[in-house]
Amino acid sequence: MAALYNNGFLLISMILAAMLALSLYLPLMAGQLSLASPGFYALGGYTAAIMSTRFFSPTGGAFPVPYVLAEMAVAGVVCGVVAIVVGIPALRLRGIYLALATIAFVEILRVLSLNLEATGGAVGIFGIPQPFAARIEYLWIAGPLLLLSMFLIYRLERIRTGRAFAAIREDELAAAAMGIDPTYNKVLAFTLGAILAGVVGALSAHVLNTWNARQGTFDNSINYLAYVLIGGSRTFIGPVVGGMTLTALPELLRAVADVGGLPVWLAEFLRNGRLIIFGVLIALGTIFFPQGMVTPELFEGRRRRRRVEPAGAGRTRDSAKP
Amino acid sequence: MNITLLLQQILNGLAIGGVYAIFALGYTLVFSILRIINFAHGAVFTLGAYFTYVLIGSRFGFNGVLANLAVPISLPFPVALLLGAILAGLCSVVVERLAFRPLRARGADPLLTLVSSLGVAVAIVNLIQYLVGAEIYTFPARILGGLPVAINFGSDTRPVPVRTVQIIIFAVSMVIVVLLTYLINGTNVGRALRAVSEDATTASLLGINTDRLILLTFFLSGFLGGIAGTLVGMSVSIAGPYFGIAFGLKGLAVIVLGGLGDIPGAVLAGFIIGLAESFVPAQYVAYKDAVAFALLFIMLLVRPQGLLGRAVVQKV
Numbered sequence: 001m002a003a004l005y006n007n008g009f010l011l012i013s014m015i016l017a018a019m020l021a022l023s024l025y026l027p028l029m030a031g032q033l034s035l036a037s038p039g040f041y042a043l044g045g046y047t048a049a050i051m052s053t054r055f056f057s058p059t060g061g062a063f064p065v066p067y068v069l070a071e072m073a074v075a076g077v078v079c080g081v082v083a084i085v086v087g088i089p090a091l092r093l094r095g096i097y098l099a100l101a102t103i104a105f106v107e108i109l110r111v112l113s114l115n116l117e118a119t120g121g122a123v124g125i126f127g128i129p130q131p132f133a134a135r136i137e138y139l140w141i142a143g144p145l146l147l148l149s150m151f152l153i154y155r156l157e158r159i160r161t162g163r164a165f166a167a168i169r170e171d172e173l174a175a176a177a178m179g180i181d182p183t184y185n186k187v188l189a190f191t192l193g194a195i196l197a198g199v200v201g202a203l204s205a206h207v208l209n210t211w212n213a214r215q216g217t218f219d220n221s222i223n224y225l226a227y228v229l230i231g232g233s234r235t236f237i238g239p240v241v242g243g244m245t246l247t248a249l250p251e252l253l254r255a256v257a258d259v260g261g262l263p264v265w266l267a268e269f270l271r272n273g274r275l276i277i278f279g280v281l282i283a284l285g286t287i288f289f290p291q292g293m294v295t296p297e298l299f300e301g302r303r304r305r306r307r308v309e310p311a312g313a314g315r316t317r318d319s320a321k322p
Numbered sequence: 323m324n325i326t327l328l329l330q331q332i333l334n335g336l337a338i339g340g341v342y343a344i345f346a347l348g349y350t351l352v353f354s355i356l357r358i359i360n361f362a363h364g365a366v367f368t369l370g371a372y373f374t375y376v377l378i379g380s381r382f383g384f385n386g387v388l389a390n391l392a393v394p395i396s397l398p399f400p401v402a403l404l405l406g407a408i409l410a411g412l413c414s415v416v417v418e419r420l421a422f423r424p425l426r427a428r429g430a431d432p433l434l435t436l437v438s439s440l441g442v443a444v445a446i447v448n449l450i451q452y453l454v455g456a457e458i459y460t461f462p463a464r465i466l467g468g469l470p471v472a473i474n475f476g477s478d479t480r481p482v483p484v485r486t487v488q489i490i491i492f493a494v495s496m497v498i499v500v501l502l503t504y505l506i507n508g509t510n511v512g513r514a515l516r517a518v519s520e521d522a523t524t525a526s527l528l529g530i531n532t533d534r535l536i537l538l539t540f541f542l543s544g545f546l547g548g549i550a551g552t553l554v555g556m557s558v559s560i561a562g563p564y565f566g567i568a569f570g571l572k573g574l575a576v577i578v579l580g581g582l583g584d585i586p587g588a589v590l591a592g593f594i595i596g597l598a599e600s601f602v603p604a605q606y607v608a609y610k611d612a613v614a615f616a617l618l619f620i621m622l623l624v625r626p627q628g629l630l631g632r633a634v635v636q637k638v
Contacts, residue, residue: 033433089623096359096432100578101622104615107571111612218571222361222440229437273452279445286438287424290431 008136010251012207015142017247019200020220021227021239022149026193028233029162030186031169033095035221036086036102039109040194042216043082044075044201049125049211050118056129063129063206068141072202079198083191091186103218114213124212128205138207145203146240149196153236156192165189230285232292241294249281250274331600337488337557339596340495345550345569346576346588347502348414348543354519354583355539358432361439362417363547364570365446366410368563370548371555372450374399374406375459385455403494407548414544415537417442422536443567450563460559491553498549499589502542506585515539519583568611575614579621581628590629 020037027034048071056067090101113119120126132138156162164185167175176182205211223246231242256262257270270277285293345367352360379396382388397405421438506512517525518535526532551566576595580587595614602610621628 090619093622093626096582097578097622097626100574101619103571103574104618104622107615108612108619111609111615115608218567222437222444226437226440229434269452273448275448276445276452279441279443279448282441282444283421283438284441286430286434286441290425290428290434 008134008139009207010248012135012138012142014244014247015139015146016200016204016207017223017227017243018240019142019146019149019196019243020224021231021243022153022236023193023197023200024224024228025233025236025239026153026196027186027190028228029157029169030165030189031172032091032186032190033099034102034190034193035099035218035225036083036105036190037193037197037224038216038218038220039102039106040079040083040197041201041204041220042106042109042113042211042213044072044079044198045205045211045215046113046119046125046201047071047075047078047198048202048205049128052129052206053125053127062133063131065131065141068131068203068206072199075198075202076195079194079201080191083194084187087187087190087194088183091183091190103221106216106218106221110213110216113216120212122213124210124214125205126210128209128211130206130209135207138203141203142207145199150236150240157236161185161188226282226285228292230282230289230292232294234291235294235296235299237299238292238294242292245293246278246282250278253277332597333488333492335597335600336593337491337596338599339593340492340499341550341553341557341592342572342576342596343589343592344495344498344546344553346573346580346592347499347585348546348550349573350577350580350583350585350588351515351539351543351546353577354585355515355522355536356422356426356435357583358422358435358439359574360417360422360540360543361436361570362414362421362443362446363543363573364566365443366414366417366544366566367547367551367554367569368450368560368566369413369446370406370410370544370551371560371565372454372459372551373409373548374402374552375461375555375560377402377405378462380459380462382454383457383459385457386451386453388453389455403549403552406552407545410548410551411541411543411545413446414540414547417446417544418537418540422540423533447563447567454563456562456564458559458561459555461556485557487557491557494549494553498546502546502585505542511535511538572611572614575618578618578626579629581631584628584631587628587630594629 020041023037023040024034048068051071051074052063052067056063086105090098090105093101114122132140157166164175164180167178167180168182168185172182201215204215208215224243227243227246228239229242230246231240232238253270253274257267257274260267262270345363348366349359349363352358352363376393377395377397378399379393381393382391384390417439421442422435425435425438504512506515514525514530514535515538517528517530518532522532550569554569555565572595576591577583577588579594580589580591595617598617599610599613602613625631
């Protein structure tokens with residue numbers, strides 16, 4: 001199995017995918033289906049790539065970790081500001097219209113990054129300096145970052161803001177009538193998601209060592225959406241589990257093919273056709289697990305003991321309404 | 323810009339606009355009936371191009387399971403185009419059975435249908451890649467051999483040619499638009515389609531077989547997608563299995579501009595985006611692909627109901 005982990009690359013990818021799924025889950029908490037995460041992911045990555053290759057001039061040796069952290073912070077700020085600018089007009093839209101507007105946003109960013117000089121055009125930016133000797137050491141940043149974002153979302157769901165998100169998700173008009181400002185809360189949820197995607201992008205740029213326009217594409221929007229919906233969109237554990245499993249799945253299929261003892265054609269199919277299986281599994285997953293793999297009911301027993309009313313109650317209806 | 327160049331740009335825009343229109347019609351038909359965007363439509367578009375490519379008797383490349391397979395049949399191009407589109411239509415029906423019907427039967431969240439159709443799209447695209455590889459395929463020049471030479475605008479010294487392909491594309495797309503308009507407005511099937519798109523429950527209470535109509539819609543949608551795929555494949559080349567994905571996104575821009583589910587709107591929007599793209603100045607041509615999405619974004623903010631649409635009153 002050690003070879004499977006490819007110096008920890010798969011493990012890091014799984015953690016990054018979990019956080020990207022969370023970045024899509026955040027606006028979904030307020031009932032907003034936004035597919036903008038890859039755009040902010042790309043923006044964050046370019047921020048880090050440009051900063052580390054142009055402005056910080058590393059004097060040989062390993063790239064200092066505090067610089068990486070600073071880039072992640074800057075990427076978060078940049079993405080947050082862009083999210084507010086894009087979010088205020090775009091979040092007047094609902095459901096599928098918002099999804100389409102965010103797809104347009106991602107595509108416009110992609111075309112821009114393909115053509116601008118600062119982003120290295122079609123070639124992109126390469127030779128992004130590495131702070132660590134081995135990929136697995138990125139765990140020191142990615143691991144705590146995932147735990148931190150999970151903890152913050154766990155807290156968010158339990159404070160006034162998170163409850164306002166849930167109210168808007170359930171019924172925006174009723175929430176507004178109760179004195180909750182829908183625009184403020186929707187833009188806030190969207191911006192939080194964008195900041196997380198941007199921070200992850202900044203880290204990914206270092207992990208991948210190169211950054212180009214392929215990082216922020218529509219395909220990724222879909223992948224992240226699949227992470228959330230297959231994992232479960234009603235608790236933040238769902239996106240984390242979904243992101244990790246779906247990232248690991250194609251590699252697992254490859255590992256199965258390598259086990260040996262299988263007929264040649266089957267091993268060959270598992271190796272080269274594993275994305276076919278991936279697609280079929282996504283389709284089957286939505287049909288057989290319409291609520292996702294992780295649902296709040298899984299935790300309900302424990303929650304009942306602590307309080308009379310489960311925190312997940314009232315959010316058990318569908319995830320995003322048009 | 324002189325007049326011949328202008329004319330050429332207009333013809334370019336109309337040709338590509340026609341393809342956008344028929345591709346987007348496939349999207350919009352399904353949306354008008356089910357209120358769901360079928361994300362597998364781009365994959366069906368790709369399939370259509372490959373089917374026609376096979377049916378005219380072309381050879382596969384060096385990658386994939388079917389490498390170097392010589393196809394024993396060789397049909398004339400118009401027949402292959404039609405058959406390819408029918409096959410694409412049938413594939414679209416299969417997509418409906420696999421990704422839409424099980425979820426519809428259960429009354430699931432439309433969002434899930436979006437993801438299941440995407441799952442099927444991923445499977446189709448990778449199946450193509452598995453079978454015939456990720457190569458770029460070009461339609462052989464001989465299929466256009468029997469056709470008249472391109473019209474030449476301008477003088478002999480500075481010719482401004484319009485390719486035959488573009489004229490064919492424009493003609494085919496106009497024929498399709500006219501036929502489809504007749505089907506929707508002039509036949510019983512069309513009346514039933516309009517009734518279901520207005521109110522599916524009432525329509526089925528009035529004796530319309532909704533399930534069969536949905537199958538028909540998917541067939542038509544795939545048929546249109548398949549034709550669009552072949553036409554684009556013919557005018558550029560079949561750029562591998564992922565060919566339809568980028569095109570599918572532009573199709574989204576077209577249907578939003580036209581108003582989701584609005585058939586005349588989709589045709590108009592197809593031509594508008596086609597013309598807008600062909601008038602991007604030469605020095606900004608790299609940004610051409612952003613035109614459709616910029617229009618989409620602005621349109622959503624200004625007039626989400628689409629070009630020809632009425633404002634939808636929010637029901638409380």
